[in-house]
Amino acid sequence: xxxxxxxxxxxxxxxxxxxxxxxxxxxxxxxxxxxxxxxxxxxxxxxxxxxxxxxxxxxxxxxxxxxxxxxxxxxxxxxxxxxxxxxxxxxxxxxxxx
Numbered sequence: 892x893x894x895x896x897x898x899x900x901x902x903x904x905x906x907x908x909x910x911x912x913x914x915x916x917x918x919x920x921x922x923x924x925x926x927x928x929x930x931x932x933x934x935x936x937x938x939x940x941x942x943x944x945x946x947x948x949x950x951x952x953x954x955x956x957x958x959x960x961x962x963x964x965x966x967x968x969x970x971x972x973x974x975x976x977x978x979x980x981x982x983x984x985x986x987x988x989x
Contacts, residue, residue, distance in 0.1 A: 895939055905963050908964070909936075911932075915957050916943050925976070957973075970984060
C-alpha cells in the first residue's frame, strides 16, 4: 500500500510501526524507474513524499537527492539511503526493523 504524505499527515501516518518512506519528485528519472519496484511491495506500508508538493517535509529531513528513503519505526528514523533500489534490497532494509 502506498500513501501520499505531506506536512499535514506525515507525523500521524508514521508514528506507529515500521514504515518505508520515499522522497521523490516528478522530474526525477530514477524516481520514475523506482515506482514499479515499490508497487510490487504489497506487504509493506510505503509512504511517498513529493518534494515539489511538500518541500517543508523534505527540508525537515534534510533531503536533497532523489529518491531518498527512510526506514522509520514508531516515528523515529532508523535508516536512510538514496538512489534506485530493487524490491529485494528495500525489503531487506525494512525487515531488519520488524
